[in-house]
Amino acid sequence: MKLRVNDKDYEVAAPADMPLLWVLRDLLGLTGTKYGCGVGQCGACLVHVDGKPRRSCMTNAAAVEGKAITTIEGLSADASHPVQVAWAEVDVVQCGYCQSGQIMAAAALLAETPRPTDPEIDAALGRQLCRCGTYQRVRAAVHRAADLNQEQKS
């Protein structure tokens, strides 16, 4: 199958039912997208498909042929995406394992909703699990990223 990931085209030989997560990680070597539960419960594997958030562990790779897939490695070339900048400013990360998914979920939210309210953040990131409990900082960093977006525009 042909996959377009982070603006690059890949020809992949994978079983038709292989989840996108494992194609990304084990076949393409893009290990920034994480495995946490395999059943769509934790969000560590969240990527963008045509700009929309998708749990890659529950997405057959074959189903996203021809679509634009973005992983954490492709969010920006130099960690300059406002979400990444905000994440660094707010010192969000702890163990870091869930953070790719958190950041991708936040970026997808802000693309749709430039100024999310707390309930909107809850709705968009409420199923992104973090065992280190970085949630308070995740919330603060989403607001900060919204500010940074605004500043960039003005």
Next chain:
Amino acid sequence: MSVLADPNRREFLKAATLTTAGLVVGFYVPAGRRFALAAEVPAAPAAPPLPQANAFLRIAPDDTVTVLLAHSEMGQGIWTALPMLIAEELDYDVAGMRVEHAPAAPAYFHTAFGAQMTGGSTTTWSEFDRYRQVGAAARALLLQAAAQRLGVPVSACRTDNGTVVTGGRRLRYGELAADAALLPMPASVTLKDPKDWTVIGQPTRRLDTPEKIDGSAVFGLDVRLDGLLTAVVARSPVFGGKVKSFDASGTLAVPGVRKVVQVPSGVAVVADHFWAAQQGREALKVDWDLGPGASLDTDAMVAEFRKLAVTQGKVAATAGDAPGTLARADKVVEVEYVAPYLAHAPMEPLNATVRIATDRCDVWTGTQMQTGEQMAAAAITGLKPEQVHVHTTFLGGGFGRRATPSADWVSEAVHVAKAAGATVKTVWTREDDVRGGYYRPLALHRVRAALGSDGLPAAWDHAIVSQSVLAGTPFEAMIPKSGIDPSSVEGAADSPYLEAIPNHRVQLHDYRAPVPVLWWRSVGHSHTAFAMECMVDELARAAGSDPVDYRRRLLADRPRPRGVLDLAAAKSGWGTPLPAGRARGVAVHESFGSFVAQVAEVSVEAGRIRVHRVVCAVDCGIAVNPTTIEAQMESGIAFGLSAALSGAITLKDGRVQQSNFDDYRVLRLPDMPKVEVHIVASRERPGGVGEPGTPPIAPAVANAVAALTGQRLREMPLRLRA
């Protein structure tokens, strides 16, 4: 893992201080007594072991300063705190430092535990002297090298952020490193006076952020090697079960599956990638000899615990005559608290990558216990421990699960690689993790207390029934002659409340079950604080006292716990009105050398407990990185809230009834309270911060629920009665 230490924390600290004092020169071991400032930096993690494997610091000609961590970064922030200690003395900007996990070697043994390991919230205090000494010694050598090169006395030289300055000359550390490496170590170094600190105590951003926000950080699961295969292992559905026979015909028909091999823990399916291995395992038919574990039932265990609790146990603490006083008392409160088995459920499931050659074995894994992994791999491969190279990756959470005395997942991965004759990454699925044991032990507390005429407890009789974390492991020798595993009674037997109660007794009943148990963030404190702080709260109510005032009276002679209690009460607005439908609860607890008080503000919405705000006061002695301390309090509270509100592993017919995050629920973002952290200014030696935030939150919430609803919830997870 305070269990490794004497339960008496003060004695323990004294011993640790002695050890580190002996390390003034001993922190460095290279032959020739030369400090190992390397001239070149090894490139790949797979490179041969560092020639200066026992050094903590490398300064490269291009001025790059690399700090080697003797401990593992699992979120707790030592990737930043330990470099800060070196930076303070080295006179070098911490933000420019590079950090690596050290290889497994005796030079990196824990200063108090005699093995390379991370746990018990010990990293910062146990390295507080060693890492500062490393920085100070390196600075002294750089000064000396500069003085020699320029032909001036050392006294004419000073350092200035990565350079040595004398007269009009300025030499970069990188220019001096090669010379400095040839100089003999100073016999001793003088550390800076705390009043001159410019790094310690400054809120400092994490050094591991850049690689954790762009996907480049390498966790164990991300290790990639040429020819690497992936395995998943079919393990017994009940604890202690053994493989009778298996049929792999369906498995071997799955595309990508290479081999199916039997290992001591089960049957491993080895494949080209995870997906094939997992599909292969689903097709595998294993006939198990389940053994006695098949009858395990946690409801039955609790019933058995309840019976045990009223029998004679091992006495962990006693003073006066608690039973006699209780027998004569007018007013007795008698209650029982239950805490279930809990899985750590770190976000990164367990995994290890193993490559075995004739003369070496390489292990890549995120571990809290390098020495244990090294010994286990050596025993399985027949190699010497120094031929086993442990490459510590970032840990996708640890919480104790990545510190197993039995080296469970690494041993299994070594067996798989050996049996498969290949380089293999053995990966646990989330279901494997949730069902795989190594839980926080199930615990039952039975507490009886008599109130005196002053309302304070005149007697306290406390029985704990739980399962020892150490028994049956290579660490069993750490259980003292009394037979009492300190980690089963810590936080109760040594409670400052009991010191204030003339008649008290704490007994332990050690229950043996074939369920593997382990230290789970805050270990025994995770259930003893719940029992102690709920009981004290119940007594305060029974005495008609305010819960904060009541604790103040009991802690009259204990300034540090009283200090955090007062601070949390003041900052939370304790005693001031709240909106209708809300109430506050308080708890204060000492663990791992630090004192934490929390006030939780709760409501009940549609039968569910909601925690809105937590005010947390912490006294951890010298606060090395306040940013990390705040983060660890937030983290400990979130972890403790998962347990308080939803965490439970239960067994029926020997089977674990939970499997993934849908039925082993953990805290989610919408349920995260607003956490406000207040750090007590202190010049006491540092205590721990990774765990002490966890114990107080469950009792603080339970006490708030009692204040709000009148319901005393004595079993975790807390569930309101209809």
